[in-house]
């Protein structure tokens with residue numbers, strides 16, 4: 001009798017299995033983080049951080065004590081294998097990327113998966129490190145796979161269920177799924193709605209996981225479908241990479257959902273005004289790496305306090321590469337949101353968001 005079979009049985013007899021709380025005992029802060037941080041990024045950055053600490057987050061301001069969970073990072077993206085638009089720019093460097101992540105205080109990273117093969121690749125990576133977890137689900141832009149990959153959509157669902165059953169201790173959310181009306185060229189609106197509903201109805205009660213929701217220019221329809229299927233997600237969920245209006249945010253919050261913030265949620269002054277109104281107890285942090293980095297042209301960029309060294313041309317394994325985003329920039333999300341929220345104490349905000357994350361995913 002295999003371990004996964006026993007876990008599968010346990011799932012059926014318990015309300016839900018809690019991979020995150022099962023690992024809470026491992027959440028002890030790495031006390032040597034400050035030392036490794038300085039070795040990793042070089043003395044210059046450490047000196048800069050120390051200088052910044054009087055006004056910013058910095059070392060004395062709490063870096064090394066703060067804990068984060070990145071609820072959404074696309075760590076199986078080709079860029080972490082050194083591939084950019086089909087051409088190889090450097091060797092795979094996920095180990096370096098993860099080291100940088102742990103060194104700023106990330107305790108866990110949830111890898112975002114958006115179709116069956118993504119789920120399998122994410123699980124492969126998640127199984128190499130006890131701080132990595134994944135989602136299970138099909139992204140709206142890939143929903144046509146339900147009609148093409150197997151003879152019937154229910155066989156696709158069955159395969160997702162099998163991955164869930166065999167890896168129950170590594171899967172933290174149902175998703176990434178939802179609606180994307182900005183990229184209907186990959187999958188039309190009706191197909192997106194059909195398979196969002198199917199996943200909610202068939203995987204929601206089966207997995208009893210919180211939802212990891214994608215929403216682009218589709219808040220009204222997403223809200224309507226969720227409202228019609230409340231019994232499918234008793235544990236709630238998060239609308240990740242939120243960039244909608246204040247009214248849309250409030251409607252999702254009323255539905256009991258959390259709001260996931262990354263660089264794409266903080267691009268414009270309007271975005272930042274909406275973020276100011278989100279109840280702190282509903283905020284979660286993410287990076288959506290390698291995407292959604294904070295660019296100098298973004299309204300929020302002036303609120304960033306910790307500058308991570310990056311190279312524009314020649315690859316250097318110890319620095320960020322061009323515009324490829326990495327999970328350790330979650331520190332910048334914290335700095336920006338703390339500023340927007342009326343200069344909240346960053347350490348206090350980090351701890352609240354960390355607790356929000358544990359509450360939702362445990």
Ligand SMILES: [Zn+2]
Nearest residue numbers: 176214215241
């Ligand atoms: Zn998304």
